[in-house]
Amino acid sequence: MQLPQVSVTLPDWVADAVDWDRAYATDEERMRLAIHLSRENVVRGTGGPFGAVIVEAESGRVVAVGVNSVVRLNNCTLHGEMVAFMMAQARLSCFSLSSGSLPRHELVTSCEPCAMCLGATLWSGVRRVVCGAHRDDARRLDFEEGPVFPESHEYLEARGIEIVEGVLRAEANEVLELYRNSKGLIYNG
């Protein structure tokens, strides 16, 4: 039996969608990038309407990004946040973004993390999560969020992870609506 091998890649357009030398200074600037990625993912037909950014909290430097890649790569685990965590850890060769002398990292995501991504957030080593669209916005499109409860957020906050909700929520929502109007596949509906 030949064991399968899984390769996780980003679409080619992603390299030019990010200004890798820029300091993305504010939550809004960082969120605008996450939303841009989510929109491009829909427009270019490479996946669902979700984008995520891992950024150094202080410098504003982008370490890695992710876009939803479930359908493109036939892999249910590849939500935008998961791809971003994997890419950041691959780039830094570590399994925790709070390892050793690393600077503080944040996750900026165009939509509130689902249950899987919220769990992974805890393992990832990010110290802050900034969310655009609310989980109810995703649910309106019949995207399931899974078992996420108010206590789930409290659990992360009790472990030192700050969660900020609703940054540019309306802009983030526009991409969800764009996806709905383009009859995008609701792959877990």
Added chain:
Amino acid sequence: MQLPQVSVTLPDWVADAVDWDRAYATDEERMRLAIHLSRENVVRGTGGPFGAVIVEAESGRVVAVGVNSVVRLNNCTLHGEMVAFMMAQARLSCFSLSSGSLPRHELVTSCEPCAMCLGATLWSGVRRVVCGAHRDDARRLDFEEGPVFPESHEYLEARGIEIVEGVLRAEANEVLELYRNSKGLIYNG
């Protein structure tokens, strides 16, 4: 900027640890395989004490397996269950194990899924989850399980996923103890 690429592979020893032609008929037979994988992962030094199996419910044929690969591959998302989901979907070229005409699939895991893996279980398309060690057993080793509540299991069950706990729990626990005694890295502690 060269985009990073993530490659998810299993250790070489895994190919021979599974009898790919066998019908693993009962929960206990399937769990014994998951526990064997968890033990070998510790003994061979390829990761944490967790193994998982994706099996066709009726035929008992193993579709894919996973072992904890967080440290080996520098990737916080690669718990045993996640690797098993990815490998099964790669093998079947689908993002849901309940796609189309596929037979029913089950996840058999040497330890109850953490919050991330429980979320992924919902997206994976498996219809049944069989657990060995309890999450409290993992917690005794300071392995975090994340925000998993009784309602989390109820949430999956309400969506048609059966969860069976405590199959060969004592045997599964022996591997956790082996890991503790071998001073294994508690990587999210």
